[in-house]
Amino acid sequence: MAIVTRTGINDDRRQPIIDYLQQRKLPDDVRKKIDIPRKDPRFVYFNDTLFRRSFGKVLLRCLSSTETAQAMNEAHSGVCGAHQSGAKLHFQIKRMRYYWPTMIKDYIEYPQSCQPCQFHANFIHQPPEPLHPIMVSWPFNAWGLDMVRPIPKSTEGHVYILATTDYFSKWAEIVPLLSGKKEEVADFIKSNLIYRYVVPRCIITNNGKSFDNKLIVDLCAKFKFKK
Structure with missing residues (x-):
């Protein structure tokens, strides 16, 4: 630089x-x-x-x-x-x-x-709180997860994109989804993050319906990481 x-x-x-x-x-x-x-x-x-x-x-x-x-x-x-x-x-x-x-x-x-460094739970429904930096010291320690929707339907019927970025290395994993349901999100976390790399310390989301549900909570508890 x-x-x-x-x-x-x-x-x-x-x-x-x-x-x-x-x-x-x-x-x-x-x-x-x-x-x-x-x-x-x-x-x-x-x-x-x-x-x-x-x-x-x-x-x-x-x-x-x-x-x-x-x-x-x-x-x-x-x-x-x-x-x-x-x-x-x-x-x-x-x-x-x-x-x-x-x-x-x-x-x-x-x-x-820095907004990408922040995680603000239920921001719409709660009064603003001070922002704090997310500390990451090694690759694949913390991932940011986001759903892009809707997109023009692909030839195979995909209308959603699920994207995640490692906060340390900026490595990205992206997959198209048919419905964006919680089952697809849970399968993505297991197959593309946990099984491919390592169990993270935390995964950061915007608490949308696809991320804030019992299936994802149970997944976090099973592999012992935070959301």
């Missing part, structure tokens, strides 16, 4: 440090007048780009607010993103050699606003 956005640097949080490095100019704010000279040895301004030295003496590119949002989005939920949070997301971005002042706070808060 590469950040290519070239935003107006004169208006962002990097400018006071750049002014001091280039012109020894300090802002009017008393606190910054003390803070910027103290941090000066850790920053380098080269080729119109501000860098910060890490504890390992590696130069990390300082990002603007716009670039920060882009980096977080790409690392968390981009093409190679694994929807990780906290320390794992922090480690992933630091490996890319980026830096901004509120990194740790953002690593904790960003996944809480």
